[in-house]
Amino acid sequence: MAGIEVTALHKRYPDGTVAVDHVDLSIGDGELFVMLGPSGCGKTTTLRAIAGLERQTAGDIRIGETLVNDLPPAERDIAMVFQFYALYPHLKTRDNLAFPLRAEGLPKPEVHERVNEAARLMRLGPLMDRRPRQLSGGEQQRVALARALVRRPRAFLMDEPLTNLDAELRADMRTEIKHLQGELGATMVYVTHDQVEAMSLGHRIAILNKGRVEQIGTPLEVYDRPASLFCAAFIGSPPMNLIEVEVADGKLRSQGGLVLTPPPGLPRDRRLVAGVRPEALEVAEPGAEESVPARVVSVEWLGDEIIYVVDHGGQRDVRVRMPPTVRFATDAKVGLRHTGGTPAVYDVSTEELVA
Amino acid sequence: MAVSVDEAVATGPARDHTPPARRRGGRGRSVLEVALLTLLAVVMLFPVLWMIETSIKENRDVYAIPAKFFDFTITLDHYRDVFVDPDGGRSALSVSFLNSVVVAGASTVLATVLGVPAAWAYSRFAVKAKKDQLFFILSTRFMPPVVVVIPIFLMYRQVGLIDNKLGLILIYSAFNVPFTIWMMKGFVDEVPAEYEDAAMLDGYTRLQAFRRFTLPLLVPGIAATAVFALIFSWNEFVFATFLTSSDDVRTAPPAIAGLIGGTTTDWGLVAAASVVFALPVLVFAYLVRKHLIAGVTLGAVRR
Numbered sequence: 001m002a003g004i005e006v007t008a009l010h011k012r013y014p015d016g017t018v019a020v021d022h023v024d025l026s027i028g029d030g031e032l033f034v035m036l037g038p039s040g041c042g043k044t045t046t047l048r049a050i051a052g053l054e055r056q057t058a059g060d061i062r063i064g065e066t067l068v069n070d071l072p073p074a075e076r077d078i079a080m081v082f083q084f085y086a087l088y089p090h091l092k093t094r095d096n097l098a099f100p101l102r103a104e105g106l107p108k109p110e111v112h113e114r115v116n117e118a119a120r121l122m123r124l125g126p127l128m129d130r131r132p133r134q135l136s137g138g139e140q141q142r143v144a145l146a147r148a149l150v151r152r153p154r155a156f157l158m159d160e161p162l163t164n165l166d167a168e169l170r171a172d173m174r175t176e177i178k179h180l181q182g183e184l185g186a187t188m189v190y191v192t193h194d195q196v197e198a199m200s201l202g203h204r205i206a207i208l209n210k211g212r213v214e215q216i217g218t219p220l221e222v223y224d225r226p227a228s229l230f231c232a233a234f235i236g237s238p239p240m241n242l243i244e245v246e247v248a249d250g251k252l253r254s255q256g257g258l259v260l261t262p263p264p265g266l267p268r269d270r271r272l273v274a275g276v277r278p279e280a281l282e283v284a285e286p287g288a289e290e291s292v293p294a295r296v297v298s299v300e301w302l303g304d305e306i307i308y309v310v311d312h313g314g315q316r317d318v319r320v321r322m323p324p325t326v327r328f329a330t331d332a333k334v335g336l337r338h339t340g341g342t343p344a345v346y347d348v349s350t351e352e353l354v355a
Numbered sequence: 356m357a358v359s360v361d362e363a364v365a366t367g368p369a370r371d372h373t374p375p376a377r378r379r380g381g382r383g384r385s386v387l388e389v390a391l392l393t394l395l396a397v398v399m400l401f402p403v404l405w406m407i408e409t410s411i412k413e414n415r416d417v418y419a420i421p422a423k424f425f426d427f428t429i430t431l432d433h434y435r436d437v438f439v440d441p442d443g444g445r446s447a448l449s450v451s452f453l454n455s456v457v458v459a460g461a462s463t464v465l466a467t468v469l470g471v472p473a474a475w476a477y478s479r480f481a482v483k484a485k486k487d488q489l490f491f492i493l494s495t496r497f498m499p500p501v502v503v504v505i506p507i508f509l510m511y512r513q514v515g516l517i518d519n520k521l522g523l524i525l526i527y528s529a530f531n532v533p534f535t536i537w538m539m540k541g542f543v544d545e546v547p548a549e550y551e552d553a554a555m556l557d558g559y560t561r562l563q564a565f566r567r568f569t570l571p572l573l574v575p576g577i578a579a580t581a582v583f584a585l586i587f588s589w590n591e592f593v594f595a596t597f598l599t600s601s602d603d604v605r606t607a608p609p610a611i612a613g614l615i616g617g618t619t620t621d622w623g624l625v626a627a628a629s630v631v632f633a634l635p636v637l638v639f640a641y642l643v644r645k646h647l648i649a650g651v652t653l654g655a656v657r658r
Contacts, residue, residue, distance in 0.1 A: 013481035053552050074558035086549035088568065100557040 001187045002064030002154040003029040004050060009059035011045050011211075019045040020056070021211030030185045032178070034202030036192060038234070042211040043191045044159055050189065051157050052076050063154055074103075079148035083160040085140040087132040093143050094119075094128045097150050118146040121180070138169040145180070155187040162197065174200055195235055199223070207231050225344050229351040232275045232344070238307055240275040241318040245345070247272070252345070256313035256336075257292040263342045263355040271348040278321035280340025283308050283328060291335025296328050312336045409626035410434070417622050433627035447602045448628055451610035456635075458520055458606055459588035462527035466584050469528070470535025471577060475565060477536065478543035479551070489540075492533045500530065504597050511598060518600050526594055531584040538583070542576030543569070578646035586636055607632050 006025040012018045020042040027033045035043040048054040050061055052073035061068050068076045079100075087096050097118055101111045119128060122142045132140055141161060148156055161177070162170045178201055181188050192198055198205050199219045207214045207222065207230075215227035226232035232240040245252040245260065252260040252274055260274055284291050294312035301324070308320045308328065320336070328334055347354045408424075409417055416427040440446040476482070477489060507526060508517070516522030546569050554564035592608040599605045605613075611628045614621065640647065 014483045015481050015485060016483075017481070048552075051552075051556065053555060072560070073552075073555045078556070080552065080556050082549040082552065084547045084549050086547065086553040088550070088553075089572070103557045103559070 001029050001185060003027055003031070003187060004033075004155055004189065005060070005062040006046065006050065007060045007062075009046060009049060009061070010057045011042070011049060011054060012057045018211055020049070023059075023208070023211070023213055025206060025213070025216070027187065027189060029187055032181050032188045032190060032201055032203045034190045034192060034198040034205045035208055036195060036198040036202075036205050036234075037208035038193060041208040043193075043208045046208070047080075047157050047159055047189060047191045050155075051078060051080050077151075077154045078157055079151045079153040079155075080157040080159065081141075081144050081148050081161045083163050085132070085137075085144040087140055087143055087147070089132050092129050092131055093124060093135070096132070096143060097124075097147050100147065100151050114150045114152070118149040121149060122146040137165050138173065141165060141173060142176075145177070149180075149184075155189065156181075158188060158190040160192055161190075163192070163194070170197075177201065195237070199235075207234060209234075225353065226275060227353050229273065229275075229346050232346070236277065238278055238319045238321075240277055240344075241281070242273045242275055242316070242346070243318065244315055244348070245272050245274045252343070254312075254314050256294070258312060258314070258336065258338060259290075260338055261342050263345055265355045266345060267347070267354055270354070272354070273346045273348055274343040275346060276318070276338065276343050277340065278307065278319045280338060280343070281310075281318060281320040282337050282339045283310060283320050283322055283326065284335040284337060286333045286335050288335040288337065291337040294334050294336040296330055296332045296334055299328070299330055308334075310334065310336055406626045406629055409622055410630050411627075412623060414621070414623050433621075433623040434631070436621075436624050437628050437631055448607070448610055448614075448624075450602060451605050451607045452631065454520060454603075454605060455589060455607040455632075458523045458527065459585055461524045462531060462588045463581050463585045465524065465528040466531030466535045467577060467581050470532045470580075471539050471570075471573070472565075473532075474536045474539030475543050475569065478540050479548055489537070492536055495533050496530070501593050504593060507594070508597055517598060518604050519598075520604055522598055523595060523604075523606065526598070527588040527591060531587060534587075535580050535584060538580045539573070539576060542573055542580075546572045575646040578643045582640055582643055582647060585639065589636055 004025070004027040006023055006027075009020050009023040009025075010018075011020040023042065023046050025033070025046075035046060037043045045054060049056045050063075052068065052071060056069070063076055063078065087093075088099065091099060094115060097115045098111050101114060106114075119125060122145055124143060124146055127135060127139055127143065132143070135143065141164075144161070158177075162173050165173060174197060177188075177190075180186075190197075190201060199222075202219055204216060204218055205222050206216045207227075209230050215222060215231045217225075217227075222231065222235055226235055226240065229242065232242060243254045243258065245254050247253075247262060247266060247268075250262065252262045252272075254260075254274070260276070266272070282291075283294075283296070286293060292312050294310045297309040297311050297317050299309075300307040304324060306322045306324055306326065308322060309317050310320055311317050318336070344353055345355050346352065408427075410433050411429050411431065412423070412427045413430050413432070416423050419427075436446065436448075438446055438449045477485060482488065511517045511519075511522050516525070550568045550572070551561065551564040554568050555561060559567065590608065591606075592612070595606045596609040596612070599609065602610070607628070611625060611632060614625050614628065
């Protein structure tokens with residue numbers, strides 16, 4: 001296994017599209033590193049550049065100590081798992097697994113041994129003599145994972161491997177991948193647009209937008225203190241409430257009168273936005289202590305929780321996550337109060353975290 | 356069946372959903388359908404049937420008035436005449452058929468060899484102004500080929516391709532390549548690029564990956580495309596007429612047309628030659644019908 005260093009990566013296609021503007025990544029040995037972002041953010045292009053399937057316009061990629069810029073994919077000693085599983089349709093599972101090894105020219109007994117080992121790890125026993133079309137989506141993806149395993153590569157690259165699976169299977173496979181990664185201590189770069197996948201899998205997450213890295217951090221860091229307005233709006237469902245605030249009397253005050261504790265080191269004379277998670281707010285009886293008057297605009301009953309959309313006289317309605325026991329009707333007069341700690345504060349003009 | 360919004364949200368008692376026309380029409384309707392279809396089939400197939408009949412009639416039966424539908428003597432003389440010269444040896448028509456085979460075959464192969472890799476490249480790579488290029492390629496098929504007959508004729512005269520099989524092969528390929536690129540691009544788009552990516556990670560070069568993994572999956576598409584290209588080249592008449600003159604080079608369509616005219620026309624020979632001309636394409640299409648159907652339905656199933 002090996003770490004991966006990406007330095008000042010830039011990719012521009014001949015038709016002029018810039019897929020990756022500037023990306024720096026430092027992925028540790030044995031780390032499960034997730035690249036997360038909307039479609040077109042450059043995450044897949046970055047991954048394909050690491051794999052050698054795309055040649056970057058500028059920038060360096062190192063796998064371990066090796067500078068791999070000019071190496072073809074096969075010589076980079078990596079394995080990749082695709083969204084569409086890319087199992088060779090004319091080969092049985094056994095031969096699909098053996099294929100990369102035979103291509104490498106390994107002796108037969110070794111091929112046999114490695115194939116069986118991977119099959120055991122991914123529990124493919126009964127599937128070994130079937131062709132891809134006789135396998136379900138989940139089974140195909142397990143074969144694809146095993147196919148990556150047999151190579152014993154220095155790193156695994158995963159390009160949205162679970163996107164084509166249905167929700168239940170996706171959760172199972174997520175657990176399986178996480179378990180596998182931990183067991184093998186494998187370096188894994190995992191691309192997804194699904195924040196749940198990113199949060200549950202990643203040791204660290206890189207959030208990409210428009211070909212740039214917006215933030216790199218552990219799932220908790222990314223959730224608690226999004227580095228930019230983009231990250232704040234992208235992570236979390238429902239996303240963070242972005243409330244325009246003014247500094248007055250040492251407090252942050254929204255237009256609707258909501259009062260928040262300011263973080264230290266706030267700059268002066270800037271338009272500021274506070275990012276407040278829906279669970280850091282509370283809907284209470286009107287007139288409750290420290291609450292501001294508000295009105296329930298709509299209610300989403302999700303079973304395990306209720307999302308209230310509340311108008312408190314601010315520029316935007318805010319979303320509040322409440323346990324299902326707290327019930328208010330639409331249009332009810334309520335009190336809104338902040339129960340969380342110091343919010344993240346953003347500069348409206350730079351869209352970046354200021355404190 | 357499309358349902359309008361009003362129908363969909365109607366709250367009244369459940370309606371009888373049988374379409375009224377079918378209920379009322381019943382048996383009468385299906386009889387009418389069969390009658391119309393039969394009429395259409397007769398109109399469409401009669402010329403073919405008459406061609407086949409004429410080809411096996413003796414010449415005096417061909418000219419008989421009233422026309423003889425059933426009570427004529429069957430002869431295969433016309434078919435013999437298609438291939439064998441009355442003075443012995445090969446007939447001029449048989450040479451034309453051979454020319455047609457060579458020209459149609461070679462131009463189809465050439466168009467496929469050029470068009471399939473081009474389609475692959477357009478499908479897989481980010482090419483500068485890709486859409487404009489593809490549109491330009493397609494635009495060469497916008498005008499009727501007749502429009503360029505005279506310029507082509509003059510150009511061919513300059514380079515000595517008049518009355519030359521190579522000339523026909525080139526011009527047919529020129530018409531078939533755009534078609535091949537467009538049709539094949541659709542097929543290539545359907546084959547996930549991940550196969551090639553995976554193969555490249557397994558140690559193949561891009562071209563090897565294309566040849567070993569994508570190409571075999573494209574065979575139905577190539578077969579379907581080639582059949583269309585072949586039919587075009589086989590049937591082409593205008594350029595063959597203008598660009599060739601000698602019996603050695605002439606393809607079958609102008610050669611058969613050349614039988615008509617003069618003082619008398621041997622209709623039996625014309626009909627027999629036409630049947631022989633129509634057969635190869637029919638047989639070929641029949642042989643690859645599976646691929647044709649696979650080709651047509653390839654895009655219908657989401658992967």
